[in-house]
Amino acid sequence: MPFTADAIAAQQVQERLRALYQLIHEIEKKRTQCEQGIVTLQNYTQEDKGGQSSQKLKNLYKTAIAQTELEEEIIRKALQKITEIRNIKNERRIQSRISSNKESMRKGIWMKMLYSSAQTLPLYVGKIGEKPPPLCGAIPADPSYIAKVGDMVAALVIDSSEGENWIVAEVVSFNHSTNKYEIDDILKEQNQKGRHTLSKRRVIPLPLMRANPETDPQALFPQGTLVMALFPQTTCFYQALVNKPPATHMDEYELLFEDPNYTEGYSPPHSVVQRYVIACKQKNKQSGQSS
Missing domain, CATH: 2.30.30.140 (SH3 type barrels.)
Structure with a gap:
């Protein structure tokens, strides 16, 4: 019996959750090793200065740095798994919406989803010397950037009763020959505005990552x-x-x-x-x- 799209998506999510579970245990092990390495380094630097070996001190620093880098690498792998899970769920939501061509959620539920998705937006954690990329916090998208299907954007739409308004919308498609987006007002079931075809300048991609005020x-x-x-x-x-x-x-x-x-x-x-x-x-x- 062939698997349904929902079953395949659920299996993909479960696979990544299992991998994430293992990575979290690895992170804890690496963190313990890092803490032990730092304690060893601190204890050695507090010993009698005359009896210290500069080479041993260098080796302890190198070990501590290497352990920290390994922990960082595993944390980044875990974050990648979380991103993959988010993407799979979002892709399935888009496919379900396309197949049913209907949104039945009430405004209150949509508002909770909008807020929740923003709160859990991935936090940009760059390496030393790296600059935050486009669509991180206040950094705008590159001029050539095209928002993906399912992405949330700000869209300037015209309503006969309200005039022009910037609204939260979802990308349905982009036509490269006309340079225009098709977008859906996320509350189309409530306000009957439905689908809009808009030029690229009337659509602003929303941030894909949060910026950390303490580092960026x-x-x-x-x-x-x-x-x-x-x-x-x-x-x-x-x-x-x-x-x-x-x-x-x-x-x-x-x-x-x-x-x-x-x-x-x-x-x-x-x-x-x-x-x-x-x-x-x-x-x-x-x-x-x-x-």
Whole structure:
């Protein structure tokens, strides 16, 4: 009896979970070895200076560095397995959606999923000297980049009653000959906006990785930057001012949204996760369109 797509995907996930389980045990072993190596090094440096051998000290440092590098390598393998699991589940979700051509989830469930996916977005952990890549935190995509099917993006759509709005959308396809995306409003069942065909300049890929403020602060929007961000409990992006950037990799941006109802012109502070804070798109004064 042939396996169904769901069964194959479940098997692939289970295989990676088993590998991840083994890697986690390996990480713990390597961590213990690293700690022992550091303790040995510390004890030796605290001994009588006159009796120390410079060569032995060098060897202890080399051993400690090598053990740390091995631990790092295994941790990166574990992170890769987690990424593969995420990709398999996302691919299966896309295929299920294509085959059924229907979304039946309520807005509340979608909002929880949007927030959860942003919280669990992979954290970029670079090696010494490496710079964060495009789509990490505030770093935009390369001009030639094409978002993949199923990726979440910010899309500028036109609604007869609401005018132009930047919304969270999902990529359905990209036509290279016309340079246009087909995207789905994620709440199409609720608001009937459905599918849109948009030029590439009207679609902004959302970050694929979170930036760590403690190691890569340059990959975050600094205080005072005008950005576009997802207003809490909505699927629309609005202009906001960065009041406080994240201080740790677990923190969110503190933003002040533009709001004429307040004397200062800005709302009280709101917290927004990194994934839904993007560079502000200024409007072209001549055409009235976003550039």
